[in-house]
Amino acid sequence: MSKDKIKVGIVGGAGYTGGELLRLLLNHPAVELVFIHSKSQANKPIYSIHTDLFGDTDLLFTAELQQEIDVVFLCLGHGDAQVFLQEHSFEHSVKIIDLSQDFRLKKDGNPFVYGLPELNRDQIKQANYIANPGCFATAIQLALLPLAAQQMLPESIHIQAITGSTGAGQGLASTSHFSWRANNLSVYKAFTHQHLGEIGESLSQLQPQTKSAIKFIPERGDFARGIFVSIMMESSLSLAELQEMYALYYNPHPFTHFSEDAIHLKQVINTNKCLISVDKHQNDVLITSTLDNLLKGASGQAVQNMNLLFGLEEKTGLNLKASAF
Template structure:
């Protein structure tokens, strides 16, 4: 059995004022193995963290800074897509500092290197061994995490042999903190719409992961993303042709995720509130005629972003994989 570390490490956060930065702070402030060295936000430098993330009033007296400390063990990049690569090009980060990037900049194999730094794709249920020995991690996308976990068990046995049909609804926090016409409360409330139909950017990383387990995979992923009338979470329904019985499919999924503490498989009906505010993924596996039907759901800001980043940090440093992530669902 691997001995778990009990000593503390020092962490820095770049982009601490946004949604993923805020979730990172909420986890790390209470993480038993982490001290937060600094939180960078150029637009909020000098302000107390609780002036931006008001729920943290009483939990921390940390202030945002506009600087960069390099005497740390791990650096989280909670910045926009394209900005992580620019940040690393503009700032010399010592090779001994482990980097966990939450943007999409280094997720694809063709983009997994910048300068002397290379990144491992950080989906623990797929790459746990590689993550443990990595130096830098590209944290997966929220939709990508949700959909991959719904499909990887089938790919592991070469059983994705028909078109895959997916519809998935995400909360408004998936759009980020910057306002857009479709993220205003007055537009989003009591409303539903589709976007990026059949060409969502996360399809590329999903395809790479499926081919990692099933190299011959060449089927179409028909993905319809929806903007939901709720704040956080992703609820995805997936179906495809399958010769597996329900019992065989359920066992396949249970066996594939055995030993992974956050991914849980059931044949019971599930609902989104069971996973919101947690790092869990719930998967429901059912058979309808010749169709295998899977529901996959998670919290887009936790298992879909900051929670998974901390899970990856725990693996990198030999901590209990669940450290800091024993979070309670809202329930009601």
Template sequence: MTRKHTVGIIGGGGYTAGELIRILRCHPAVELRFVHSNSQAGKPVSSIHQDLAGDFFMDFTAEVDPKVDVIFLCSGHGKSRGWLAENAVPAETLVVDLSADFRLTDDFVYGLPEMNRTAIKASKRIANPGCFATAIQLGLLPLAAAGKLQDEVHIHAITGSTGAGQQPQQTTHFSWRNNNLSVYKPFQHQHLAEIGRSLNLLQGEAVPDLAFLPLRGDFARGIFASLYLDTKLSEKELQVLFHDYYAEHVFTHVVAENPHLKQVVNTNKCLVQVTKHGDRALIISVIDNLLKGASGQAVQNMNLALGLEETTGLQLKAMVF
């Protein structure tokens, strides 16, 4: 029997760690060795991730074995770099960082498989993209690859409350969030930097401005992004461009019908639709922010880097009902 790859999770108390555990405990090629949390050490993992009650009996630990085959870093932004500086992780250990610490550096490969699949396969250090960044880039990569991002892109994207993390905040409180919408960080969201960096690299020249309005939605999970820009390409040319670009990518699908969030929640899929309205192209991109936007994509990156079938452990059905 083939030996399973050993895995550890650092920063195990948050949403992304909980989703990683949910995927990895049923992944046929890995063995989850530890879930690290200084604040929860000694407590059952199911006391925090209550969806695991009754069938997952591991405790959080403050002890770490850096010699496992794979380490997922799920601590808050700014903590991954410090943790790696303090812990002697072997060069052969695969590290997938779900924070923003290495997304804008050359120290880690940027883990967007639809852009960097070959580099991911050869890497032991991978920076998982942000959730908004994933949805928006998957709506724009085919245009950037063809050098067709020549006009300002207007982006309107709404995210579920889990995108704000597990720590309670005023804007995630149920009585505030329910039946409510609000814009935040208009035109200056932190994910714009990684989006612009990727698109510039892919296009080979600077891309136009990305006018991004992020919104807080009154639902738990998912990102619905609508993007529009002026283009001389016809709708048929746009369709061919998008279908050709994603033809070999197993989790991003170009669809003819108007997509909606319930088609992707609980999956690692991205659904993209592109249409033409007068001189404007309209692109809709929808993902689950905790899966394709975080933990699912992290496992996808792990699969690629370990030489596994890319879809292993990630063939999840959407929660339509």
């Protein structure tokens, strides 16, 4: 094994987030993949599941865990990561980046740092354990952080956000079948989506006295990947003041960009970028944000957090090409 590379293990490498992580880390110049754990696919080639990787790697899935690693990514289902860590342990020096929702909320005894770099970059650099944010949560928080930082979140925030089918994971469900999803649109978990908890905690971190009521309507879209968020609220700030606020807040952050022009989904698909735009009509403000749910909303952000943990330039291994058409 190379001594100058970060030695990485992946647990749950057969799913969507595990596959995206593999695609990124196989091309990361500072990483050596040590194992890709999957009980269901043990001893099979990686490309037998992630068929696009045929010709790129001869690595096999394994049911065994190795300890000689620097960091492990947990790409398990919600609820499964906590159980896995109860049943398995790693050396204290091994850093853990969890992509499930199991450790995102602040609780007594929870040692995980919430891994949203645009909010917690300094804490991430010093952490041992990272809870990677949810995809909807990332897109919504990035759209609201500049206002929260200035204590300017209003009392009422209305959010409509549409996500692609990969947001539901690789397991089959009636609403993820092509014949149901194609040419279709539907609402789910209106007002009750599980990402509301982490969104509230992050906004309160910047605006502690916030009493904002967030009314969130998630929708399933007729496409594979990506999230597009539309946020409506009232504000007395001028459009120029809002634009300056957003541009200044995100100036130090390499993956989140403020655009004065209207944005669209294809600008971010297959990238680790989040784009944000603001418009205003009379006293009504529209904030839009968009990202790839599997990259900036999951595996790309996890690699971004790994780069911060190990003192690498934040964009290392993440200079990705968008699908413009």
